[in-house]
């Protein structure tokens with residue numbers, strides 16, 4: 001049972017009191033977060049210069065956190081130096097290894113991952129300040145129903161962009177891996193050409209975990225990709241469950257891909273997610289599918305007019321493209337660039353990123369607060385009995401919740 005600081009308890013207590021919904025029980029234990037923050041100070045004091053960037057420089061950022069930090073061992077320091085040096089040097093193997101580190105469930109490695117991440121964040125901040133405070137990479141989320149043509153589209157756009165000198169990374173968020181451990185997205189060979197391109201980096205979804213856990217690691221993987229010099233980060237997800245909302249909360253632009261099919265196939269597309277779309281792309285706009293594609297485009301254009309606008313500077317549009325003929329693909333990218341430029345110019349993109357940091361932080365708190373609540377000895381002891389009485393109707397859910405929260409707020413035995 002990890003030590004839970006009183007503040008953490010208060011947060012968990014107050015979240016529960018305000019009926020904020022938590023994800024279901026999670027195997028992701030994040031107990032090392034605070035310890036690893038503390039450890040940053042130690043890492044900062046490890047003065048090795050990697051790729052011309054001295055660790056010393058960040059010490060002012062982290063010294064306030066560092067006084068109780070236990071030391072990193074020599075091998076740990078060497079591992080982190082190697083990963084960081086390789087990562088900012090743009091080595092794909094170091095990037096892949098760093099993402100594996102942030103995906104780990106191993107408590108100590110999780111701490112190391114946070115140390116690395118903090119360093120990469122500091123490096124990225126330096127780059128952004130050199131870039132006039134503007135983000136160094138453009139993050140685009142792409143979602144759509146199974147078979148919408150997402151991976152084919154990403155392959156074609158990705159190749160076009162690397163051909164123009166960009167470095168493109170593709171991260172996948174697979175909701176099925178969170179529930180079943182299986183995969184909606186990973187079982188077939190995807191983006192074969194792009195995966196051979198040295199300017200591209202493709203990373204499948206973590207194999208398992210809660211959506212909260214996958215969201216955290218994807219957010220962290222984005223930071224690592226940007227540190228490794230990828231100026232375009234594409235995050236792909238299937239429009240199933242809540243994963244598309246999670247992805248919309250971690251990108252600069254959210255794009256919905258819709259196949260030119262009618263009726264049932266489109267019913268799975270949630271109205272809520274259409275509201276979040278900055279751009280809708282009707283895919284497979286070629287051959288026999290051209291006519292239905294035009295019809296779907298017209299239908300969605302009318303539907304979008306009825307929705308509330310998300311931005312003062314951007315009106316979501318519906319465009320058509322074919323990944324087979326490439327027709328419309330450069331135009332789709334041009335729209336994405338116009339969006340980025342407009343949102344950067346008015347500062348909304350930067351504002352969106354700031355808000356996302358908070359969403360990300362709160363989703364971590366929710367996940368961990370619930371975990372601490374469930375692991376509390378008093379709660380564990382009272383839970384089976386109270387659950388039984390609630391299901392039998394002997395006591396109200398409200399009273400049971402109050403009793404459990406009371407157990408949680410009393411000191412551990």
Ligand SMILES: Nc1nc2c(ncn2[C@@H]2O[C@H](COP(=O)(O)OP(=O)(O)OP(=O)(O)O)[C@@H](O)[C@H]2O)c(=O)[nH]1
Nearest residue numbers: 145146147148149150151152185238284322323324
């Ligand atoms: N005619 C036509 N077919 C396409 C086009 N793009 C993709 N397809 C076909 O649509 C099918 C699904 O394409 P994918 O790219 O695998 O779709 P996806 O959305 O990634 O699918 P999931 O991985 O199941 O979510 C494949 O058989 C593709 O060949 C296109 O531009 N035109």
